[in-house]
Amino acid sequence: MIEFDHVTYTYPFQEKPALADISFSVSKAETVVCTGGSGSGKSTLIRLINGLIPHFHKGSLSGRVRVAGKETVHTPVKKLSSHVGTMFQNPESQFFALRVRDELKFALECQGQSVEKIEKITHQEAERFGISHLMDNMIFDLSQGEKQKIALAGIMCIAPDIVILDEPSANLDPQATRKLAGHLMDLKRRGVTLFIVDHRLYWLKDLVDKVLVLDQGRLACQGTFGLLQNSHLRKTLGLRQPVVFSPNLPDVMGAGSGQGLTDNGVHVNNLTFGYKKKPLLFQEASFELPPGQVIAVTGGNGTGKTTLARLLTGLLPLKTGIIRINGTPRSPKDLLTRSSIVLQNTDHQLHMKTVDRELAVAARNNPDRDDTVVDVTRLFGLEPFRLRHPQSLSGGQKQRLVIAAALVKSPDILILDEPTSGLDGTNMNMIARVMTDMAQKGCMVLVITHDLELMNLACDCALSMPLSHKEKN
Amino acid sequence: MQVSSVNNCANRPPKSVLDVRTRMLVCLVCSTGIIFIQSAAALGVLALVSLVYALAHGRIRVLVVAWCGVGVMFAMAMGCIRIMLIFWPQIGEAGPAAFFNPFLRVLVLVNTIFALAVSSRIQDIMNSLKILGLPFVIYLPASVMIRFIPEFINDVKLIRESMRIKGFNPGILFVTLHPFLVVRLLVVPLTIRALRSADNLAVAAELKGMDANTRMTKTPTPGPGAWDIIATACVLVLTFGSIAAEKLL
Numbered sequence: 001m002i003e004f005d006h007v008t009y010t011y012p013f014q015e016k017p018a019l020a021d022i023s024f025s026v027s028k029a030e031t032v033v034c035t036g037g038s039g040s041g042k043s044t045l046i047r048l049i050n051g052l053i054p055h056f057h058k059g060s061l062s063g064r065v066r067v068a069g070k071e072t073v074h075t076p077v078k079k080l081s082s083h084v085g086t087m088f089q090n091p092e093s094q095f096f097a098l099r100v101r102d103e104l105k106f107a108l109e110c111q112g113q114s115v116e117k118i119e120k121i122t123h124q125e126a127e128r129f130g131i132s133h134l135m136d137n138m139i140f141d142l143s144q145g146e147k148q149k150i151a152l153a154g155i156m157c158i159a160p161d162i163v164i165l166d167e168p169s170a171n172l173d174p175q176a177t178r179k180l181a182g183h184l185m186d187l188k189r190r191g192v193t194l195f196i197v198d199h200r201l202y203w204l205k206d207l208v209d210k211v212l213v214l215d216q217g218r219l220a221c222q223g224t225f226g227l228l229q230n231s232h233l234r235k236t237l238g239l240r241q242p243v244v245f246s247p248n249l250p251d252v253m254g255a256g257s258g259q260g261l262t263d264n265g266v267h268v269n270n271l272t273f274g275y276k277k278k279p280l281l282f283q284e285a286s287f288e289l290p291p292g293q294v295i296a297v298t299g300g301n302g303t304g305k306t307t308l309a310r311l312l313t314g315l316l317p318l319k320t321g322i323i324r325i326n327g328t329p330r331s332p333k334d335l336l337t338r339s340s341i342v343l344q345n346t347d348h349q350l351h352m353k354t355v356d357r358e359l360a361v362a363a364r365n366n367p368d369r370d371d372t373v374v375d376v377t378r379l380f381g382l383e384p385f386r387l388r389h390p391q392s393l394s395g396g397q398k399q400r401l402v403i404a405a406a407l408v409k410s411p412d413i414l415i416l417d418e419p420t421s422g423l424d425g426t427n428m429n430m431i432a433r434v435m436t437d438m439a440q441k442g443c444m445v446l447v448i449t450h451d452l453e454l455m456n457l458a459c460d461c462a463l464s465m466p467l468s469h470k471e472k473n
Numbered sequence: 474m475q476v477s478s479v480n481n482c483a484n485r486p487p488k489s490v491l492d493v494r495t496r497m498l499v500c501l502v503c504s505t506g507i508i509f510i511q512s513a514a515a516l517g518v519l520a521l522v523s524l525v526y527a528l529a530h531g532r533i534r535v536l537v538v539a540w541c542g543v544g545v546m547f548a549m550a551m552g553c554i555r556i557m558l559i560f561w562p563q564i565g566e567a568g569p570a571a572f573f574n575p576f577l578r579v580l581v582l583v584n585t586i587f588a589l590a591v592s593s594r595i596q597d598i599m600n601s602l603k604i605l606g607l608p609f610v611i612y613l614p615a616s617v618m619i620r621f622i623p624e625f626i627n628d629v630k631l632i633r634e635s636m637r638i639k640g641f642n643p644g645i646l647f648v649t650l651h652p653f654l655v656v657r658l659l660v661v662p663l664t665i666r667a668l669r670s671a672d673n674l675a676v677a678a679e680l681k682g683m684d685a686n687t688r689m690t691k692t693p694t695p696g697p698g699a700w701d702i703i704a705t706a707c708v709l710v711l712t713f714g715s716i717a718a719e720k721l722l
Contacts, residue, residue, distance in 0.1 A: 056679055081682035093670065094677035097599065098620060107681045109690040110609075118690060140623065158681075315634055341638055347666050348631040351639075351658045362639055391665050405639075 001162060001193045002026040002049055007063035009044060009053060018044040020217045022063070026210070028161070031184070031194040033204050033225075036214035037238035037424045038396035042197045045214070046164050048072065049195060051080040068161050085155030089167035089422060091147045092140070100142075100150055101135040107158050121157050129153040129183060143302060145176030152183060162193040169200045170422040173300060173450040174246070177203045199424050201228055202244040202452070213237055238426035240453055247455040249462040252287065252295055264326060265291040266312065266413060266444055271321035273304075273311060281307055284320075285467040289446065291326075294439045294458050297448045299465030305448045306343075308465070309415045312446070313339040325412060337365070339413035340406035344421070346398040350390035355382055355401060358390050363408035372408045379434065380404045396427045403431065407438070414438055415446045420454050432458035493597040494604070495701040496589045499526070499708050503585045506712035507578040515715035516577035522711060523584035532591045539583050547576055604694045613683065617674060628666045632659055 003025045010017040019041045026032050034042055047053040051072045054061050065072045068083035088094045097103040104122040113121075126132045129149045134142065139150060148168060155163060165184075169177045181203050184194055188207070196204065204225070211227050213220045215237050221227060228234065228242035266289040274280035281304035289295055297305050310316040312323065314335030322329050325338060343349060352358040359377065363369040377383055380400040385393060390401055399419065406414060416435070420428045428451070435458045439445045446463075449455060455462075491499075503523065510516055527536055551572060557564060599616045607615070636643045636658050648655050697705070 050680055052676060052679065056676065077679045078682040078684055081680055084680075086680050088673070088677070093673040094680075096617065096620065096674075096677070096681075098623075102599075109692075110681060110683050112688045112690055115690060115692060310634075313638070315637060336637060337640070343631065343635070345631065347669065348628065348662060349635040349638075351635070351662055353657075365640060391662075 001028045001030070001068060002195065003064070003066040004048070005064040005066075007048065007061070007065055009048065009062075010060045011044075011057065012059045014059075016217070018217055019048070019214075022219050024212060024219060024222055026193060026195065028193055029188060029191045030210060031188050031196070031208045032210045032212060033196045033198060033201065033208045034212040034214065035198060035201060035228075035239055036220070037426060039216075039394055040214040040237075041217040042214055043166070044217075046086065046166055046195075046197060049162070049164060050084045050086050051075065051077040081160075082158060083160055084162045084164065085158065085160035086164045087148070087151050087155060087166065087168060089170055091151035094151060095139055098138055098140070099135075100131065100137050100139055103139060103150060104135075104154050104157055107154060111158070125153040125156050128156070128186070143176070143300070144171045145173070145179060148172065148176070148180055149183065152187075156187070156192075160192070162195060163187060164195045164197075166197050167199065167422050168196065169198055169203055171418070171450075174452060175300070177450075181207055199240050199422065199428075200451075200453075201240050201242045205242065213239070234425065238424045240425040240428065244452045244456065246452060247296075247459065247462075249296060249455065249459055252289060252461045252463040265289055267322075267324040267327075268312075269322045269324070271311070271323075272319045273307065273316070273321075274319070275307075282467060287463070287467065289444055289463070290461075291444045292439050292442050293460040294435045294445045294447060296455050296459040296462040297446055297465060298450070298455075298462050303465035304467075305465050306417055309341055309417060309446065309448060312413060313341045313415060315341070335413075338411060339415065340409045340411040341415040342402050342406045342417060342419060344417050346395070346402050347391070349402045349405070350398065353389060354387050355390055355393075356386045358401060359405055359408050362405035366408060366410050368410075369408070372410060376404045376408050380430070396423055399423060400427065400430070403434065407434070411443060413444050413446065415448070417448045418450070419447065420449065420451045428454060429457070490698075490700045491592075491704055492601075492695075492697060492701050493589075493593045494601045495697065495704050496593065497598075497601060498705060500585045500589050502708050502712050503581050506716065507581050509716050510712075510719065511574070512715075512719055513574055513577065515719060516574055516581070519711065519715060520577045520580045520584070523581045527584035527588050530588045530592050532587075535591065536584075536587055539587055540580070543576070543579050543583055546579075547572055603689065603692065606691065609683070609686075609689060612689070613678070621670060624670065625667070628663055629659075632662050632666075635662075 004022050007019060007022045008017050009019045022045070034045060036042055044053065047057060048061075048065050049067055049072075051067070053059065054073060055077045061073070067075075067080060070080065070083070072080065095103050096106050101122065104126065105118050108118045108121060123132075126135060129152060131146065131149050131153060134146060134150070139147065142150070152163075168180060172180060177200075184196075184207055188194060194207075196208070198204065208225055210222060211225055212222045213227070213233070220237055221233070225242065228239065233239070234241070267286075268288070269286045271282045271285045272280060273282045297308065299305055307316065311318060312335065314330075314332035317332050323335060324330065325335075330338070350358060352361055355377075356373075359373045360369070363373050366372055377386065380403070382397070382401060382404060385397060385401075390398065393401060403416065403419060406416075414435075416431075419431050423431070432454055435445045435447060439460070447454070447459065503519070507516065507519065510519065551569065554564075558566070598619050602612055602616050602619075605612075633643045641647060641654075641658060643655070643659065
């Protein structure tokens, strides 16, 4: 179904090939996972399969790529698209409509199919993916897991032979990831060839037939899932764990130094908050967050994890309630100066012309600004990129930079929202180390995450959302 | 969280009894008509009728803010003319009367666009574009442009939030005092986000097999209702009647 024969590809204006001498094949109904460190060439491999290379991205290509029996060099993307469906890491960026029904119909309407056929196919796929009840909903009001299902159902409406999934688990909680694995298993049974690119591996154990590991543009090794059990290989190539256990973290109330008995840390009393015309997210909730610990904030989508982060950092004003740091009540303005928050999308958080400037601006109110910037630049391995434009960095490098910019403020509270989504094992370990170091220095580190590996590595306790009665006074 | 709140606007049921296509037609006819109408009286009548039309859609506070914006814009224009007159008196005296007709024209535009904006779901506008049977190369960019309005608003919110995290207060005072810094802090990331979104969507379009030769399926459309016919007749009679009356009198 997919055949790579000594494929080498170099992007325009680059000297080093992104992929070099790649040979492998994938049979019909086979499920393959491709993994590797950041910048190892996984995205390039996807683009070669779906024909974006060489038709959309030019450059120099040698060797032969055959997909569904067609040489991609001689087959336009439009023709390949009826054989290959691609799901992006962020499914939102590939939606053309706002309502679920319209999105599912869109690709079929573009193919000029009859109204009756469109109705029949969309109904069928909606049933299969269990999204019939969502058909009249607005896509952006849905959870990440539901969006993934809609993207997959949209792809399956055009009945491709091959489905490519780019980091499908990056934004999903463990429960949604399990459901996704179930849907993929179903597709596999229907004879669809699946090509999955992901850093998180634990959820693929029962699904994949073959593993491809890329390293700096070369195919380092291929084999069965058992290949990933080799810890030396994982360490050398920056891979994540193939088996991950759910962490059994103590509840934040038990992990603290007693309910309200000490003034250390962050105390939240009678917190009430809800968005306009929406039900309240928090109603008279009270809890305490101990200093010197890494606290995981867990819970499903829409339970208010990011809202809580915004409230704790003063980005949102409280409707009612008080936030105390070390016993002193703090206003939102105060909180903003004492805390740092790293939000999910790095593009919104990078403003300046160079990495150096970005860090200097973030640290401008820090009395030890120069020393801190130098230390943090070294700690995050950003020295080689000091004069680069932040937006020109890779995903992993940008993530490191926004966390570095949060750290140079020397905050009392550091909040990270899904910091390891889409990151390889090496970067994840580094972020885990930084969080632990910050906590040891007395900073309260709050991490909103679905990443079980990160929780196992760095977190001391958990705050589960929605805030239960236990946390309420 | 932000995205969903933005898109709740899209979820809000339309308050107008008119079809979105009729409201689009009202905008089109009025905006074309005011180019040709010259007399203050005719423009005044059109502005008054459009005002009643806009008020019928509720959201009066938003409408008042829009009018205030227009007022400020004209005050600034008059101020600029005053300054120009100091250095270049040859352009001649331009009192408030000279601004009256343009002001009425803008009011008509604001009123009709306001009515369309507050009473239409984004998805309805997209559906209407599809129903109009425009060529795919026009339909797709137009539809994508509308589809990205909520995302654009969300991007602005997140970038402003990021500025606040870094200790900048992106209020009017900051924008006035540091215009160049605002470009760096707000406009540059926004442009990069817009370019990235456009790139992603172009790739998604390629991968869904769309190109200039795409022929979309024609979906059956409901006919216009009684209110649509009445509204269309009114706006046509009023606009073209004003133009005709001007020519005849």
